[in-house]
Amino acid sequence: MKRLTALVAGVCAAVLSVVMTATLPHQAAAATLAEVTGFGANPGNLRMHVYVPDNRPARPAIVLAMHGCGGSGPGLYSGSEFASLADRYGFIVIYPSASKKGNCFDSWSAESHVRGGGSDPVSLMSMVTYTLQRYGGDADRVYVTGTSAGGMETNIMLGNYPDVFKAGAAFMGVPHSCFANEADYIPSPGASNCASGRISKTPQQWGDLVRAAYPGYTGARPRVQLWHGTNDTLVYYAALQQEIDQWTNVFGLSQTPTGTDTPQANWNRRRYADPAGTVKVEAYSIQGAGHSLPMSGMAAAAVQFFGLTGGGPTSTPTPPAGACRVTYTPDSWNNGFTAAVTIANTGTTAVSGWTLTWTWPGNQQITNAWNATVSQQGAQVTARNAAYNATIAAGTAVTFGLQATYSGTNSAPTQFALNGTACALAT
Structure with a gap:
């Protein structure tokens, strides 16, 4: 709900028929x-953007990626790592834009809680159907992710269309059908019963809400990855346990994890595997984080969970040792500063096209940049190469600069990711 309303910042034959008979819409280069x-039935009045990487297999995977309240599809494209990961692994990304309640995806209406009920979920399914047909996508590799309002909608789509999505990753979401109605979808911290985690249900009751979304469905269910910051004061951390209760019950699993670990500093992970050892649900508690996910490297972990990196869906992404090193050198004054950022390729192969991401630990806001295109969404920053410095040969480096404002303490970022892979920090 990225400030819910912004503290701002089946697929049925009828739908298929509309897509097939409509005049071809603007084609994405x-x-x-x-x-x-013109992508098909659109009762939610959503907009659709699509990113199609240059290099992709004949039948590419598709990822539906949804923004938070107050955001947009293009904003999530420029402010997250999914596009650079698409370039690296060859999948297509759909970036929808919501239109309701300050650009929030509808996860509160009765229509949104059931398969084919109408509103935003049907519009989103039209986008998936269009993309599968237009680009020859692989129907066995369709995935969904989202942040805040988009994370809530991720759970909706996984429950309504379990036969379409193979896995999903919900950042800062709430359980499927958590909102009783629109009146509970309130933009103020602590005001919403659902977003504050005050709704009390047993795992069975939470699971029943998912089963009611597609009555009689007995097929395979998509695997679920869940993320939440322990200091989130907008969508409370208590919602994470409710999501865990819901999805483990749907899978018939115990609410006691089969394994726990810390893949990275402050990332505490719980895993819930079936008797065969396949992880069906995994949940990340990000220590000290507020309503600011995904941070650097988290999109890569989601794509790894989907199984799109070639390492299998149940393993954790391990960046190549010494592949890159970032030097961050700030020069501060009063409430402003400049910073030089150097990316060194310490690997053995050239980097062709680069995207560097990080998350500010404070309230820094970028005002200008040079030698890179830099965008910011909330605390997350994305820097993309210029045309003349897109290649970083092995053993070489590139440098770009930025100017920004701040108040309080101008703390440096603690983690950078190059094309979705964590880099070492120069000391």
């Missing part, structure tokens, strides 16, 4: 974010 119109 490769490696360019492009808007698509």
Whole structure:
């Protein structure tokens, strides 16, 4: 709900028929974010953008990626790591834009809680259907993710269309059908019963809400990855346990994890595997984080969970040792500063096209940049190469600069990711 309303910042034959008979909409060029119109039934009045990487297999996977309240599809494209990961692994990303309640995806209406009920979920399914048909996508590799309002909608889509999605990753979400109605979808911290975690249900009751979304369905269910910051004061951390209760019950699993670990500093992970050892649900508690996910490296962990990196869906991404090193050198004054950022390729192969991401630990706001295109969404920053410095040969480095404002303490970022892979920090 990225400030819920912004502290701002089946697929049925009828739908297929509309998509197949409609005039071809604007076609997205490769490696360019492009808007698509006329993609099919659109009761939610959503907009659709799609990113199609230059290099992709004949039947590419598809990831539906949804923004938080007050955001947009293009904003999530420029402010997250999913596009650079798409370039690296060859999947297509759909970036929808919501239109309700300050650009929030509808997870509160009765229509949104059931398969084919109408509102935003049906519009989103039209986008998936269009993309599968237009680009020859692999129907066995369709995934969904989202942050805040988009994380809530991720749980909705996984429950409504379990036969379409193979896995999903919900950042800062709430359980499926948690909101009783629109009146509970309130933008103030602590005001919503659902977002504050005050709704008390047993795992069975939470699971029943998912089963009611597609009555009689007995097929396979998509695996679920859940993320939440322990200091989230907008969508309370208590919602994470409710999501765990819901999805473990749907899978018929115990609410006691089969394994726990810390893949990275402050990332506490619980895993819930079936008797065969396949992880069906995994949940990340990010220590000290507020309503600011995903941070650097988290999109890569989601894509790894989907199984799109070649390492299998149940393993944790391990960045190649010494592949990159970042030097961050700030020069501060009063309430402003400049910073030089150097990316060194310490690996053995060239980097062709780069995206560097990080999360500010304070309230820094970028105002200008040079030698890179830099965008910011909340605390997350994305820097993309210029045309003249896109290649970083092995053993070489590139440097770009930025100017920004701040108040309080101008703390440096503690983690950088290059094309979705964590880099070492120069000391």
